[in-house]
Amino acid sequence: MSPRELLDQLHPDMIAWRQDFHAHPEIGFEEERTSQLVAERLEQWGVEVHRHLGGTGVVGVIRGRHQSAGSNRAIGLRADMDALPMQENNGFAHRSQIEGRMHACGHDGHTTMLLGAAKYLAETRNFAGTVHLIFQPAEEGLAGAKAMLDDGLFERFPCDAVYAIHNSPDLPLGTVKALTGTTMAAIDYFTVVLRGRSAHAAHPHQGIDTVAIAAQVIGALNALPSRQINALESAIVSIGQIHGGTSDIVIPETVELRGSVRTLKPEVRDRVEMLFRRTVALTAEAQGGTAEIDYRRAYPATINTPEETARAAACAAGVPGVSHVLREEIPFWPARISRSCWSGAAEPI
Incomplete structure (x- = not known):
């Protein structure tokens, strides 16, 4: 049999x-x-x-x-x-x-x-x-x-x-993807607490405006991949949460930013973390505030070795029902999750 x-x-x-x-x-x-x-x-x-x-x-x-x-x-x-x-x-x-x-x-x-x-x-x-x-x-x-x-x-x-x-509901039935090299991005998480000085909204000059600092930090971080990382490399910095303030007429003492960073190469991962820390700290300092940075490395990139990937692709091609084996495509940014995961409300990784 x-x-x-x-x-x-x-x-x-x-x-x-x-x-x-x-x-x-x-x-x-x-x-x-x-x-x-x-x-x-x-x-x-x-x-x-x-x-x-x-x-x-x-x-x-x-x-x-x-x-x-x-x-x-x-x-x-x-x-x-x-x-x-x-x-x-x-x-x-x-x-x-x-x-x-x-x-x-x-x-x-x-x-x-x-x-x-x-x-x-x-x-x-x-x-x-x-x-x-x-x-x-x-x-x-x-x-x-x-x-x-x-x-x-x-x-x-x-x-x-x-x-x-890993299952991939975004691929047609009968299609297998087997990429050599980086196939899924590394992911890191961060929490940034920006500290300033609370003031009445009518007298912002008496305080240090953490909301304004947060806006500048977000702008600087969004520019980081396109202006400080080689255009032939890849990095994504995303803010997922902003928390600050309890009143419409009071500038909050603190604002918290939370988010994630995705990269494809270990050396780019190291550089992005260095740039992230420097950008956040100096932007806050320039406005008279301070920044507490919790930068947490999570999963490294998934990097497939050539020989084993070729063997897996050859085996997949011989499976009845497999009509396509994709060998040359862009890496998968969401890092170890298929579309069935990240289309929901939760961010699992």
Whole structure:
């Protein structure tokens, strides 16, 4: 029986698994039920299971039945398990049963796909070497991958390469995107508290106007990518929140700005952070105010290595139903999220 025939037989079970995961979403580092089900299924199929990596992460180990020159090789297959803290408004039978929790980014599908691959590999073991099945918690902004790494993931389960996939509802059915190099942007977050001196709106000269400072800071930050970053490079600085003031006739003592920065290259990421800090501090100082800057590095860019990307693209092209494999496109700015995520109200990453 071919791999496709075996997976076709498994298809109804996989649909049931995904719908069950979808109906019981758990957010980052709270994936107790999800990781328990994953571990139990792996154990049922004879897979060696390791729990609690990075909190709620699970790793399964499958060793091939062939001995060859490649018997010492190992690869990782990775999927994320967490949902988003947002309300589901769908009406189908397997909609979320937990208020304020929803699998809006497709991780229920990712977990199911890796379970399907695990069952097939565990039953056939028609390969040489070892496959590590990495079920990651807390992908949505909480750095669950780092938690697993800090917990010794690759020391305990060394991999020559790691492969992963993300659903993309914005692509036509049957299309796969496999880009060499940077494919998803790095993202950093910032909170800036601008401090001045409160005054009556009729006497602004007696205060230090934090609203005016905020306007100038926003203008300067918007100009930063186009005027201080090479035009052949890429960076985005976006203000997502502005908070300040409680009265129409009082200039507030503080204004808070919050937002995110996206970059494609590590060196550009470093330069943007330096420029950001300098721009905010000096703009506030020029108006007599001060700035408290909390700049938080989150996820690095996803950078695909050439050999592994080419191998993945070639394999995808051989899958029945795949009609297009895109190899040359622009990177994906929203950093590890598909359109199904960021079209909602939440900003997961």
